[in-house]
Amino acid sequence: DIQMTQSPSSLSASVGDRVTITCQASQDIKNYLNWYQKKPGTAPKVLIYGASNLETGVPSRFSGSGSGTHFSFTISSLQPEDFATYYCQQFASLPLTFGGGTKVEIK
């Protein structure tokens, strides 16, 4: 199975801050890496697919980069509605696996 290691597991930030989360795959997954946002009581929402493609309707302050085994996800200017948990997920091979999540909290 491909292990996805996400860091940090949590962070505190202020509105307007730039936030970066990293995700490392245990083997080469090319660019088959997606990022999701999860808020309590709501369905997960895809933000970035294929490592760097912004899903339709997602604000441009969200971005992703990387390939192979190292990936990053950035929120350029944190907004109040962005406080949530973020997950990376590989779609290169079965079983599909998620990172452990990064909880973004208000400082």
Added chain:
Amino acid sequence: EVQLVESGGDLIQPDRSLRLSCAASGFTFDEYAMHWVRQAPGKGLEWVSGINYISHVIGYADSVKGRFTISRDNAKNSLHLQMNSLRAEDTAFYYCARDATSISGNYLDSWGRGTLVSVSS
């Protein structure tokens, strides 16, 4: 508008069975693979199983292999998860999700709000 609505979650005793359903609308259901993903209380997301558009099973997580069975009914726009021999560690919110295909790879582009399965004696 794409809608996925899960149902069937319940409080159930260990070793019993439960069948989850996901009703799909707003898109051509038989053109998409579908998946089940779960989230245990206080834990992260875990992929459970997937099935392609013509009912070929994509796979199961090791944690549910041999106990859970995924299926779909394209005529009724529905996805199912038969869960047997349930364990306490199966306690979670279960989400159905649509598999979108792009030139940059697959991803889960639409999700339901989930149904809660609680396994306890």
